[in-house]
Amino acid sequence: MTYTIPVELTTTPKAKPSHHKQAFGTVFTDHMFILDYDAGKGWHDPRVVPYQPIELDPAAKVFHYGQTVFEGLKAYLTEDQRILMFRPGKNIQRLNLSNHRLSIPALDEELVMEALKQLVLVDRDWIPSEPGTSLYIRPFVIATEPVLGVAPSLQYKFMIILSVVGSYYAEGINPVSIYVEPKYVRAVAGGVGNAKTAGNYAAGLKAQDEATLKGYSQVLWLDGVHRKYIEEVGSMNVFFKLGDTVVTPALNGSILDGVTRNSVIQLLQHWNIPVEERALSIDEIVEAHRSGLLTEAFGTGTAAVISPIGSLEWEDEQLVIGEGATGELSRRVYDAITGIQLGTAEDPFGWAIELTLS
Amino acid sequence: MTYTIPVELTTTPKAKPSHHKQAFGTVFTDHMFILDYDAGKGWHDPRVVPYQPIELDPAAKVFHYGQTVFEGLKAYLTEDQRILMFRPGKNIQRLNLSNHRLSIPALDEELVMEALKQLVLVDRDWIPSEPGTSLYIRPFVIATEPVLGVAPSLQYKFMIILSVVGSYYAEGINPVSIYVEPKYVRAVAGGVGNAKTAGNYAAGLKAQDEATLKGYSQVLWLDGVHRKYIEEVGSMNVFFKLGDTVVTPALNGSILDGVTRNSVIQLLQHWNIPVEERALSIDEIVEAHRSGLLTEAFGTGTAAVISPIGSLEWEDEQLVIGEGATGELSRRVYDAITGIQLGTAEDPFGWAIELTLS
Numbered sequence: 001m002t003y004t005i006p007v008e009l010t011t012t013p014k015a016k017p018s019h020h021k022q023a024f025g026t027v028f029t030d031h032m033f034i035l036d037y038d039a040g041k042g043w044h045d046p047r048v049v050p051y052q053p054i055e056l057d058p059a060a061k062v063f064h065y066g067q068t069v070f071e072g073l074k075a076y077l078t079e080d081q082r083i084l085m086f087r088p089g090k091n092i093q094r095l096n097l098s099n100h101r102l103s104i105p106a107l108d109e110e111l112v113m114e115a116l117k118q119l120v121l122v123d124r125d126w127i128p129s130e131p132g133t134s135l136y137i138r139p140f141v142i143a144t145e146p147v148l149g150v151a152p153s154l155q156y157k158f159m160i161i162l163s164v165v166g167s168y169y170a171e172g173i174n175p176v177s178i179y180v181e182p183k184y185v186r187a188v189a190g191g192v193g194n195a196k197t198a199g200n201y202a203a204g205l206k207a208q209d210e211a212t213l214k215g216y217s218q219v220l221w222l223d224g225v226h227r228k229y230i231e232e233v234g235s236m237n238v239f240f241k242l243g244d245t246v247v248t249p250a251l252n253g254s255i256l257d258g259v260t261r262n263s264v265i266q267l268l269q270h271w272n273i274p275v276e277e278r279a280l281s282i283d284e285i286v287e288a289h290r291s292g293l294l295t296e297a298f299g300t301g302t303a304a305v306i307s308p309i310g311s312l313e314w315e316d317e318q319l320v321i322g323e324g325a326t327g328e329l330s331r332r333v334y335d336a337i338t339g340i341q342l343g344t345a346e347d348p349f350g351w352a353i354e355l356t357l358s
Numbered sequence: 359m360t361y362t363i364p365v366e367l368t369t370t371p372k373a374k375p376s377h378h379k380q381a382f383g384t385v386f387t388d389h390m391f392i393l394d395y396d397a398g399k400g401w402h403d404p405r406v407v408p409y410q411p412i413e414l415d416p417a418a419k420v421f422h423y424g425q426t427v428f429e430g431l432k433a434y435l436t437e438d439q440r441i442l443m444f445r446p447g448k449n450i451q452r453l454n455l456s457n458h459r460l461s462i463p464a465l466d467e468e469l470v471m472e473a474l475k476q477l478v479l480v481d482r483d484w485i486p487s488e489p490g491t492s493l494y495i496r497p498f499v500i501a502t503e504p505v506l507g508v509a510p511s512l513q514y515k516f517m518i519i520l521s522v523v524g525s526y527y528a529e530g531i532n533p534v535s536i537y538v539e540p541k542y543v544r545a546v547a548g549g550v551g552n553a554k555t556a557g558n559y560a561a562g563l564k565a566q567d568e569a570t571l572k573g574y575s576q577v578l579w580l581d582g583v584h585r586k587y588i589e590e591v592g593s594m595n596v597f598f599k600l601g602d603t604v605v606t607p608a609l610n611g612s613i614l615d616g617v618t619r620n621s622v623i624q625l626l627q628h629w630n631i632p633v634e635e636r637a638l639s640i641d642e643i644v645e646a647h648r649s650g651l652l653t654e655a656f657g658t659g660t661a662a663v664i665s666p667i668g669s670l671e672w673e674d675e676q677l678v679i680g681e682g683a684t685g686e687l688s689r690r691v692y693d694a695i696t697g698i699q700l701g702t703a704e705d706p707f708g709w710a711i712e713l714t715l716s
Contacts (some may be wrong), residue, residue: 025417025506032416055411058390058519059383063500066424066556067563103563138506142421148383148496148521150593152563161416163506185548188582190541192561198424199557203550205425205461205510224546225583235508 003046003114005033007122010050016126020133020166024303029123029135029162033115037105039154046115048122051161057146061153068198069098070140072302073259074165075120075355077127078343083355085137086341088116090259094196095139097257101195103152104141112139112158117355119160132167134341136303168304173326173334175310176217178233180282181207182315186231186254188224193231193254200256201235208234218299220282220312223254228281236299236307237261240285241329243293250277260300263351264333270348273329282314289319296327305341306334361404361472363391365480368408374484378491378524382661387481387493387520391473395463397512404473406480409519415504419511425501426556427456430660431617432492432523433478433713435485436701441713443495444699446474448617452554453497455615459553461510462499470497470516475713477518490525492699494661526662531684531692533668534575536591538640539565540673544589544612546582551589551612558614559593566592576657578640578670581612586639594657594665595619598643599687601651608635618658621709622691628706631687640672647677654685663699664692 010030017027028051035046062068071091076084092109099106116137120127127135139160143153184207187193187200204219211219218234230249232238237258239248246268251257268275288294289312297309310324321327339345340352368388375385386409393404420426429449434442450467457464474495478485485493497518501511542565545551545558562577569577576592588607590596595616597606604626609615626633646652647670655667668682679685697703698710 023505023507026504028417028504051416053413053415055413057411058409058517059386059496059521062421062556063426063498064428064496064556064559065563066426066558066560068421068424068560070422101564102560103567136506138417138422140421146384146386147381148494149381150559150562150566152567159416163417183548185546188543188546188549190543190582190585191546191549192557197557197560198420198422199550199555199560201423201508202425202460202555202557204508205423206459208508209461209510224548227548 003111005046005048005115005118007048007118008050009122017164020128020130020164021170022166024165025136025163027164029126029164031119031122033119033160035111035115035158037156037158043105043107043158046111048119054157056144059146059148061143061145061147064148065143065150066197066199067102067104067143067153068141069095069102069104070138070196070198071095073137074134074302074341075127075137076134076341077129082343083120083124083127084341084343084352085116085355087259087263087351088113088353090262091139094257098195098197099141101192102197104143104156107158115160119162120355123162126162126164128164130167132169134165136163136165138163173308175308175324175326177215177311178218178220178309178313179211179214179216180312180314181211181219181221182227185224186221189253191254194251194256196256204235216313222282228283230280230282230285231255233299233309236301236304238299239264239297240280240294241296241327242288245274245276246329247276247278247280249280252279258300260302260305260337263337264300266349267333267336285312286314286317286319289321295322296329297321298330305337306330361469363404363406363473363476365406365476366408367480375522378486378488378522379528380524382523383494383521385522387484387522389477389480391477391518393473393516395514395516401463401465401516404469406477412515414502417504417506419501419503419505422506423501423508424555424557425460425462425511426499427453427460427462428496428498428554428556429453431495432660432699433485433495434492434699435487440701441478441482441485442699442701442710443474443713445617445621445709446471446711448620449497452615456553456555457499459550460555462501462514465516473518477520478713481520484520484522486522488525490527492523494521494523496521531666533666533682533684535573535669536576536578536667536671537569537572537574538670538672539569539577539579540585543582544579547611549612552609552614554614562593574671580640586641588638588640588643589613591657591667594659594662596657597622597655598638598652599654599685600646603632603634604687605634605636605638607638610637616658618660618663618695621695622658624707625691625694643670644672644675644677647679653680654687655679656688663695664688
């Protein structure tokens with residue numbers, strides 16, 4: 001099925017940034033995509049319009065009950081001026097999984113894909129070409145019905161906005177120091193930790209604040225039941241190299257099924273490196289550190305791709321990993337994924353999707 | 359300290375509802391209160407303005423990371439035309455506790471009190487006078503900075519809106535049937551369950567949907583760690599009468615410190631009825647039902663005040679409580695609190711605050 005998405009071009013284009021050193025998610029392009037939902041009518045009126053403020057009733061449910069989901073992915077400009085997106089279908093599938101968990105009506109996945117493509121093509125001149133830069137794509141749904149009753153909204157907006165992002169590693173990959181969080185919990189099985197919804201991020205702000213004050217970059221989240229199994233690092237999935245095997249926490253209901261996480265697992269398998277998805281306790285990590293088995297650790301996510309962990313602080317003990325330097329495997333995974341994203345490396349799984357209108 | 363809050367009156371007043379049978383939170387008054395926050399400047403520019411849509415950048419943090427808190431309280435019109443609010447200071451204190459948990463800058467509690475009073479007085483003609491009706495007051499904070507980085511916002515809006523609410527029990531108090539939720543979890547200790555923030559409500563929608571489909575009014579939430587200790591019912595606190603003693607779950611970090619909950623505890627103590635705040639398992643409730651010890655159960659919250667529980671469904675067993683009728687104690691607590699709220703009953707604790715400008 002082909003969708004016709006009307007495009008209203010801006011008459012007042014903004015100046016594009018002359019460099020790409022701005023903070024993440026601060027510079028937005030000239031246009032955005034909107035799709036409305038009304039109960040009884042379904043999703044309707046897809047359109048690309050100039051980037052502009054939205055008007056909402058102060059009783060809109062998103063302000064009060066947080067019924068919202070989002071996604072994050074990137075578009076890249078190749079040396080030969082093609083536009084590539086990395087596994088957009090995975091993000092669109094997850095968007096609907098999140099919608100289901102948050103009682104938001106499902107989106108037409110083909111329409112979402114077409115909207116992504118249309119919007120990025122309209123703003124293609126915004127895609128930066130310097131090494132490591134990209135166009136960050138943020139699809140999101142908000143509940144807009146102006147009613148204070150606690151129940152799923154009867155009105156929504158699905159929107160996509162685009163942000164120009166500089167290189168995450170403009171000054172080279174620097175392993176970060178991590179505080180293993182003993183007090184706060186991000187999510188618990190039975191909750192919404194495996195959905196990409198606003199409340200999970202709000203819940204993590206306080207722990208991040210306190211870790212920052214203590215001098216750490218991020219927190220490592222432990223599970224909410226036993227307070228010992230590793231879940232995520234900041235808002236990323238996390239991997240540990242223990243001897244010859246790479247271990248990452250299994251998808252247990254409270255962990256996000258990250259697209260980069262999934263890609264790393266597939267790459268490791270492709271390289272015949274043993275990888276395990278299983279419960280992994282902080283005690284096991286401490287023990288592996290003592291015995292010399294723990295040689296690398298890294299977070300995975302769309303923004304950083306790979307974020308090497310230089311040290312973990314747990315119960316007043318500092319575990320330095322790989323002498324605080326970026327490990328060989330972390331670098332190999334980073335190079336492989338960014339190479340696929342930029343069209344410069346082998347793409348054995350067909351993950352890079354060239355952006356052309358159907 | 360006295361605050362001067364500028365008031366801009368509407369030039370297009372809305373028609374007031376001719377009856378009070380509308381659904382909760384659907385009819386709003388003519389005005390609203392706004393206060394802005396900018397980092398470096400603090401909270402500034404308090405004002406009462408005509409009720410109107412707000413304009414936000416689509417990147418505003420509230421849409422993406424759910425950094426928001428709210429409160430709910432009511433104003434009542436007495437027979438002699440005085441306006442009473444019920445323990446507004448408790449709500450304002452809790453608002454700042456929620457702000458702290460969500461990394462939102464604290465509000466000046468005196469200014470918030472003055473804003474409540476000013477706004478309600480401006481819209482005093484909207485306060486309904488029929489039995490059981492009231493003016494629902496919804497203060498809330500939203501993060502408005504248009505930046506996609508996951509970090510506390512540098513800009514916020516604090517707003518208050520007012521909604522005319524009909525009698526919750528227009529057709530008499532009807533005990534409700536409750537589904538004890540085995541799969542979904544509302545919140546866990548270490549999370550944000552004890553803050554009044556949007557994500558807690560979003561997390562509960564799916565379970566409520568499924569319970570509604572099964573024919574139940576609400577869910578009873580069990581704890582996320584052991585999956586057996588009782589936490590809340592729907593978005594209310596919960597009490598059980600076991601023999602001569604009333605038991606309610608202790609404030610363990612994942613339960614909201616409800617104003618009505620606190621008021622019920624104080625009233626029971628005032629009446630020399632033993633009341634315990636402690637861990638309370640569903641197994642204990644099932645056993646108490648079997649032995650005949652469980653004679654009443656009710657939820658407590660601002661909207662309903664008291665919501666009697668007629669039955670609990672747990673592991674395919676239906677526990678009918680008090681023959682499904684409203685119990686004597688439930689009725690006594692309801693009458694005492696609503697009497698204080700309307701100024702018709704003894705107010706031993708000075709909970710009813712008459713609304714006059716300072």
